[in-house]
Every structure is written in C-alpha cells, then in structure tokens.
Amino acid sequence: MKYNMGLRQKIGIAFGLIAAALIPGVSYAQTDDNGMDNAVILLYHHVAENTPASTSISPDTFAEHMEYLANNHTVLGLPEVISALRQGDTLPERTVVITFDDGYDNILTNAHPILKRHGFPYTIFINPEEIGSNRSQLTWEQVETMQNDGVVFANHTLDHLHMLERKPGESESAWLKRVWSNVTEAEDILEEKTGRSLKYLAYPFGEYNLALANKLSQAGYIGFGQHSGGVSSESQFSALPRFPAAGPYANLKTLKTKLESLAMPVSSYTPEDPMISDKGAPPKVTFTVTSEDVDLGRVNCFFGGDTITPRVNKMTATVTLDDALPVGRSRINCTAPSIAKSGRYYWYSQPFFVADSNGKYPD
Structure with a gap:
C-alpha cells in the first residue's frame, strides 16, 4: 500500500x-x-x-x-x-x-x-x-x-x-x-x-x-x-x-x-481552550474557514444527538448552546458540503472537558 x-x-x-x-x-x-x-x-x-x-x-x-x-x-x-x-x-x-x-x-x-x-x-x-x-x-x-x-x-x-x-x-x-x-x-x-x-x-x-x-x-x-x-x-x-x-x-x-x-480549513476559532472552567455558562463556538469550497451556507452542527443550525456571517459560523455543558467530555461537530467534491463534507469538531465539583473527570 x-x-x-x-x-x-x-x-x-x-x-x-x-x-x-x-x-x-x-x-x-x-x-x-x-x-x-x-x-x-x-x-x-x-x-x-x-x-x-x-x-x-x-x-x-x-x-x-x-x-x-x-x-x-x-x-x-x-x-x-x-x-x-x-x-x-x-x-x-x-x-x-x-x-x-x-x-x-x-x-x-x-x-x-x-x-x-x-x-x-x-x-x-x-x-x-x-x-x-x-x-x-x-x-x-x-x-x-x-x-x-x-x-x-x-x-x-x-x-x-x-x-x-x-x-x-x-x-x-x-x-x-x-x-x-x-x-x-x-x-x-x-x-x-x-x-x-x-x-x-x-x-x-x-x-x-x-x-x-x-x-x-x-x-x-x-x-x-x-x-x-x-x-x-x-x-x-x-x-x-x-x-x-x-x-x-x-x-x-x-x-x-x-x-x-475533509478537514475543515479553519483560520481562527473559539474557544481556544477546550477545558471549560465557567461551568454555568452555555458555550458559544465560532470558526472561520479559509476556503470557498466550503459551502458554509449549508453547514449543520450537532451536539448530544441534537441538530443545531449555526449563524453564518460570510466565512464565519457561530454555534450557541442553550444550556451549560455536562460534566465530562462532550463536543460540537459541524459539517459543510464541499462544492468541488460532490457527496463529501468538511468536518469541524470542538471538544469540551468539564470537571465535577471535586475537580475530577469521569472515565
């Protein structure tokens, strides 16, 4: 191979x-x-x-x-x-x-x-x-x-x-x-x-x-x-x-x-740190793409089995959750179609890590 x-x-x-x-x-x-x-x-x-x-x-x-x-x-x-x-x-x-x-x-x-x-x-x-x-x-x-x-x-x-x-x-x-x-x-x-x-x-x-x-x-x-x-x-x-x-x-x-x-071509994103210390605030994720082959107008995001429609401004997508993050590991995944590669999707994933009240992370 x-x-x-x-x-x-x-x-x-x-x-x-x-x-x-x-x-x-x-x-x-x-x-x-x-x-x-x-x-x-x-x-x-x-x-x-x-x-x-x-x-x-x-x-x-x-x-x-x-x-x-x-x-x-x-x-x-x-x-x-x-x-x-x-x-x-x-x-x-x-x-x-x-x-x-x-x-x-x-x-x-x-x-x-x-x-x-x-x-x-x-x-x-x-x-x-x-x-x-x-x-x-x-x-x-x-x-x-x-x-x-x-x-x-x-x-x-x-x-x-x-x-x-x-x-x-x-x-x-x-x-x-x-x-x-x-x-x-x-x-x-x-x-x-x-x-x-x-x-x-x-x-x-x-x-x-x-x-x-x-x-x-x-x-x-x-x-x-x-x-x-x-x-x-x-x-x-x-x-x-x-x-x-x-x-x-x-x-x-x-x-x-x-x-x-396909790897999402991203020039900037927030949050930069996936370890979340403000446990009570619903997170907001933003990312800016660098390629016009990313059909950002058709981007979809997913969290915990739910579909979220992000707000798109030119080359930047913003995803806001309604509730605070759960303890442990979670992530927002976003996909957007490729214009040149029919049937293929650019993929972006933002992980989050939240400790419990004792500062511990579950297995």
Missing part, C-alpha cells in the same frame, strides 16, 4: 495551480484526482466481544471495516501521513490511518491477523507501566513481535492518567511539570523497549487543555485527541482529530460518510 510521493506529487501540485487559475478565489482540499492534502485517522480500542461495549468492536465487524477500506481507500502508516502533512506533500485521495489506544492483548489476538492479511500498517498508543503488568495488556515480548511485523508503538502516557486533574493545592506550573514528566518518562521507556521515539502523544480520554497543547508543541511532539474530523497540513498538530470507529460508532454505514470527510 505504499505511495510514490515523487512525480505524482509534483503533477498534483501543478494541477492544483491550474485549478486555482481556472476558478479564481476558490481553494480546494485536493491537488489532482490522486493527490490530496487530507487524511482520516480512525481510533479503535478493543477488538473483542467480551469487553466494554462503549470502546469495543467485534472481530467480525472489524473485519468488515478492513475489507471496506481495502476496496475503497488507501491505508497508510501514521508516521508516513504525519510526515507528508508536515512537509506539504500530497497523499492519495481517501487516505486512511488506523490507530488503537491502549495496548490490549485482543488487538494481537483478534485484529492483528486481519490487518496483516490486508498488509495494513497501524499504530498502537500504549501505557508502558501497563505493558506486562496488566493481564489484559500486551507483554513487551508481544510488542517486539508485533513491531517486527511493522506495527508502530507510541505514547499514551505512563499510566493512562486524567491529565487535566490537579492534586489538592497544586499550582498550574506544578501540575504541568508533573504531567509532562509522566509523558517524558513514558517516551524514554518506549525508546528503550522499541528503539524508537516518535514523540507522538495520544491524550488519555482525549483530554487536553491549551497549556498542555502548547507544552506539547514546544517539546516537538504531535498530539492526538478523540474528537472527530479529517486532518490536513492546516490542522492543529497539538491535537489532531481521530474518528472513533468502535462502540456506538462501529456502524459501517455511518462510518463510510466519515471516511469521506
């Missing part, structure tokens, strides 16, 4: 310049029929039938997902896609990346044979302190075996903590120093055990705030969340979205639409 980034990339760039000349004022997510500045990252946890339903997909359904990808998409490894996006290289149209959070042994037992049969690369974000010490997790010997088969392992913190939680009386600077030490210790163990330090971090539970995201960027890391949407060279690399594809999101019919999604 390798992709030649050389001549085809140059042709794609040239085609994109021609398209821009033919239709002044319109920018596109693609450069030619085979090259795009776009990918979709999928997120799985368990591949099993006897594990928590909210984070699980059955082996049979997982096999259906992979068969569909084999017939309709190009599956590339996460490092390859991140490198292409950071360098401004194009990717094959309909590129998909497969990732797992937590190093459960059922990934090896139930998912790995299916992925290996298709020749699909994939990445597992693991907690080094859990590997070999938790019976549901992989062992380091199994990690080595899978790595020899091409599986990539990356950082999910040392012990899967809620990174936003502070200890009693802990200052912001002390909190940030503590949680970042957790990240770097995990990265050191990963490098020792696998011989590789990618400096990728998947936030446990998808939880992060602006201070943590800034620290991650300053340290040269790439961050991965659990909110949804496509990714492009314009994405926020301190918190890249991934589409959950298990539990309530395992339905292949609805997943097909998400696999076709």
